[in-house]
Amino acid sequence: MKRIQLILGIVLIMGCAQENNTFEDITFKGGYLVFSEAPNLSFNILKLDTEVFTATIQDPNENASSYTLNAVYEDGEAIAENLVEVQNFPYTLELNIGEVLEALGIAEDAVELTDKITLVATVVTPTGTFNGMSPDYSFNYINEGGNTTTRLKQEEHNNAMEFTMTFFQPPGKKIRGTSFEEPLVGSEEDVYNRNGANDETLDLVNGEAPPYVDYTAKGNGVDDELGFNSEYVAISNISASSIGFVEERIGVMSLFEDYDEYPDGVQGFHSEDADGAIRITFDMVEVPEGQNNSGVSFEVFFGDTSWEELDGIYAYANITTDNGDEVLELINIYNDDIEAVAGQWMAVDSGFQKGIRSYQLVIQIQSGATAESFDLDNIIVYEAED
Numbered sequence: 001m002k003r004i005q006l007i008l009g010i011v012l013i014m015g016c017a018q019e020n021n022t023f024e025d026i027t028f029k030g031g032y033l034v035f036s037e038a039p040n041l042s043f044n045i046l047k048l049d050t051e052v053f054t055a056t057i058q059d060p061n062e063n064a065s066s067y068t069l070n071a072v073y074e075d076g077e078a079i080a081e082n083l084v085e086v087q088n089f090p091y092t093l094e095l096n097i098g099e100v101l102e103a104l105g106i107a108e109d110a111v112e113l114t115d116k117i118t119l120v121a122t123v124v125t126p127t128g129t130f131n132g133m134s135p136d137y138s139f140n141y142i143n144e145g146g147n148t149t150t151r152l153k154q155e156e157h158n159n160a161m162e163f164t165m166t167f168f169q170p171p172g173k174k175i176r177g178t179s180f181e182e183p184l185v186g187s188e189e190d191v192y193n194r195n196g197a198n199d200e201t202l203d204l205v206n207g208e209a210p211p212y213v214d215y216t217a218k219g220n221g222v223d224d225e226l227g228f229n230s231e232y233v234a235i236s237n238i239s240a241s242s243i244g245f246v247e248e249r250i251g252v253m254s255l256f257e258d259y260d261e262y263p264d265g266v267q268g269f270h271s272e273d274a275d276g277a278i279r280i281t282f283d284m285v286e287v288p289e290g291q292n293n294s295g296v297s298f299e300v301f302f303g304d305t306s307w308e309e310l311d312g313i314y315a316y317a318n319i320t321t322d323n324g325d326e327v328l329e330l331i332n333i334y335n336d337d338i339e340a341v342a343g344q345w346m347a348v349d350s351g352f353q354k355g356i357r358s359y360q361l362v363i364q365i366q367s368g369a370t371a372e373s374f375d376l377d378n379i380i381v382y383e384a385e386d
Contacts, residue, residue, distance in 0.1 A: 029061045031063070031147075033057050034057070035055045035158040035160050036056040036090065038158050041166060043097050043168070045113060048098050048101060049108060052096050054093065055092075056092050056093070057092075057160050063126060064123050066086065066087050068086075069120070072117070079104070083095065083100065100117060112167075116166050121161045174382050175382060176380075177226060177379050178215075178282070180265070182218070185253055188255055190209070192250045193207050199242075199243040200232070212251050213250065226283045231278070232278060234276050234277075235275075235277055235366055237310065245275050248271075252268070253268070253270045258301065259301060263377050270373065272372065272374070273368075274367060275368050280376070282361040283360070285381040287383060291383045293383065293384035294356055294359070294381070294382065296382070298348055298363065299346065300345070300376055301346070307338040307342070308369075310366065311334060311369075313332075313338070314364045315330040315331045316361075320357045321357060330350055
């Protein structure tokens with residue numbers, strides 16, 4: 001009974017001492033600032049000169065006399081100190097991403113999608129200086145890092161002590177393309193009867209019936225499919241049995257033997273057992289005047305089998321820039337590298353390129369056995385959205 005009375009007495013005493021705050025008396029307030037709302041931390045890599053980070057900083061402990069930010073590019077590749085200093089809170093912070101990169105000494109066109117910029121704060125209070133990095137204790141329990149625990153950096157806290165900016169690439173808008181939907185197709189077993197000798201390097205021409213290896217575009221609008229032209233190129237020693245072909249499933253077809261659907265539409269360009277190379281050259285596509293960001297992409301399906309040394313794909317784009325004609329390589333893989341990605345549709349994409357005025361896509365696919373098959377689809381030349 002006496003023990004219960006003693007506890008009750010302590011509670012009554014504490015309740016009467018309204019001017020005291022026990023939590024305040026026994027805790028130490030460090031420097032910790034937060035954003036009033038979670039800010040956007042992902043920025044358009046195509047507009048780094050105009051993208052702006054903005055957020056309102058608050059001082060929940062009401063003890064900060066200053067807040068400064070340093071920027072770290074990647075893992076210390078470049079550092080910019082004292083990007084901003086704030087002494088009154090709340091404060092609306094605005095950082096132009098282009099200016100941050102300039103302070104870091106990083107060119108805008110050198111930034112890649114996987115890069116990041118980490119902003120680290122230093123907060124000064126009457127009781128000390130606090131760094132936004134997480135503590136990093138050595139073997140001897142010496143802190144070699146910062147003063148802000150990682151638990152305070154969880155998403156729900158909107159911490160302004162250490163945060164990371166990343167980049168994204170917006171989807172492209174098609175200028176021209178093809179999914180091989182317009183050429184007529186026959187049955188799955190139809191074969192292309194080639195012109196010339198079976199091992200003769202020469203331009204291929206359409207026969208009287210599908211499958212077709214050439215196509216002439218019906219127009220030059222965004223919805224008009226690109227034209228293309230196919231050639232056969234002899235490759236020495238690509239096959240132990242023979243070189244070249246007479247009748248094979250090569251050209252535009254509608255096949256659903258190795259996959260359930262095409263990336264776009266129900267047709268594609270197929271090649272198998274060419275015992276050499278099939279080179280497909282697509283129409284040139286001009287980039288609209290004034291557009292500085294553009295690219296080219298396509299999708300390819302490799303038959304899931306054993307690929308040999310000379311079996312593979314080489315694709316590139318003949319491009320024109322303000323400086324003249326150039327070649328933009330897109331993919332160049334053979335043998336085991338094909339096996340690593342076989343059995344699935346794979347996207348080949350240049351990503352956004354700057355200053356290109358036109359593209360002419362060229363895809364060369366070569367193999368020496370039936371099972372080593374290629375399917376091409378969804379060829380697109382694209383530009384950035386406004």
